[in-house]
Amino acid sequence: MVIVASDSVNQKYLLNRILSINNNSWYKIDSLFRTIIKRDNPSYFKFFETYYFNNVDLLKGLGIIYDPAAIPFQFMTPQGDTLNAIIRSNTKSQTRSWKYVQPFKNLLAYTKNSNYWFTYDEKNKSLYFNYQRCNEDEKESFKAFNRRLFQTIQEVDPEKLILDLRFNTGGNSGILKPFIENIRKSKLNTTKSFFVIIGRKVMSSALMNAIELKKTTHATFVGEQTGGNINHFGELKTFELPYSKIRVTYSTKYWENWKNHTGSFKPDIETSYQFSDFINSYDKALEVILKQ
Numbered sequence: 001m002v003i004v005a006s007d008s009v010n011q012k013y014l015l016n017r018i019l020s021i022n023n024n025s026w027y028k029i030d031s032l033f034r035t036i037i038k039r040d041n042p043s044y045f046k047f048f049e050t051y052y053f054n055n056v057d058l059l060k061g062l063g064i065i066y067d068p069a070a071i072p073f074q075f076m077t078p079q080g081d082t083l084n085a086i087i088r089s090n091t092k093s094q095t096r097s098w099k100y101v102q103p104f105k106n107l108l109a110y111t112k113n114s115n116y117w118f119t120y121d122e123k124n125k126s127l128y129f130n131y132q133r134c135n136e137d138e139k140e141s142f143k144a145f146n147r148r149l150f151q152t153i154q155e156v157d158p159e160k161l162i163l164d165l166r167f168n169t170g171g172n173s174g175i176l177k178p179f180i181e182n183i184r185k186s187k188l189n190t191t192k193s194f195f196v197i198i199g200r201k202v203m204s205s206a207l208m209n210a211i212e213l214k215k216t217t218h219a220t221f222v223g224e225q226t227g228g229n230i231n232h233f234g235e236l237k238t239f240e241l242p243y244s245k246i247r248v249t250y251s252t253k254y255w256e257n258w259k260n261h262t263g264s265f266k267p268d269i270e271t272s273y274q275f276s277d278f279i280n281s282y283d284k285a286l287e288v289i290l291k292q
Contacts, residue, residue: 134171170204203228
């Protein structure tokens with residue numbers, strides 16, 4: 001596990017690899033997380049292990065830490081040196097400003113934080129559409145955005161349309177409907193022109209959109225297996241435990257999105273990611289598509 005984002009107080013530890021926490025090796029910590037995170041889908045585990053790692057209550061419950069005010073960490077620096085540090089946990093309200101490592105700023109997928117946006121690459125004749133959240137953006141409705149998107153497609157006549165779903169964990173699956181209806185009728189709806197990037201964060205409504213695109217278009221899917229299973233439980237509700245105040249989330253509905261299919265949604269072209277790719281700002285999935 002390598003630190004790629006932190007609060008401003010601990011940003012000096014960015015790009016350090018975690019060797020142990022409170023004298024618990026990362027191997028042991030990983031083993032303990034496997035007792036509480038479902039493992040039938042490897043992509044799901046990879047995503048939620050990094051997510052739960054930031055939860056002090058879980059770390060205490062698993063016996064990894066005892067005092068949130070003084071947590072002993074051992075790191076390996078980018079230079080290969082061992083570094084010992086005592087880190088104090090923060091509440092969400094205290095962590096207002098995150099600091100990110102430089103590669104985030106160099107990768108196209110991270111250049112904007114809107115729910116949906118696009119950009120045209122004249123050199124590669126490709127139009128890149130990043131769909132980050134299945135929610136309406138307060139600055140522009142998706143219907144208006146979709147009209148502008150396809151108007152641009154008509155004007156620039158791209159050879160490739162790339163839909164990036166990698167970082168979309170869900171919301172309202174109906175938001176993307178106008179796009180799906182338009183791409184079905186577009187001349188770009190071919191295996192060599194329409195590409196969809198998926199990954200471990202894709203689940204819930206974003207996964208439902210990916211499945212619909214697979215069933216109704218000629219898109220080529222590139223990336224990692226999705227974190228969500230094709231058929232899954234959803235429609236989440238929550239309640240709070242009265243004494244610990246821990247919030248519990250539970251599902252109320254089973255979604256059978258694709259009958260007789262099990263497990264995660266797999267891409268047509270799988271691109272495994274290495275940490276070296278991230279450090280070198282190399283987007284393997286995007287590069288594979290541009291070479292097609």
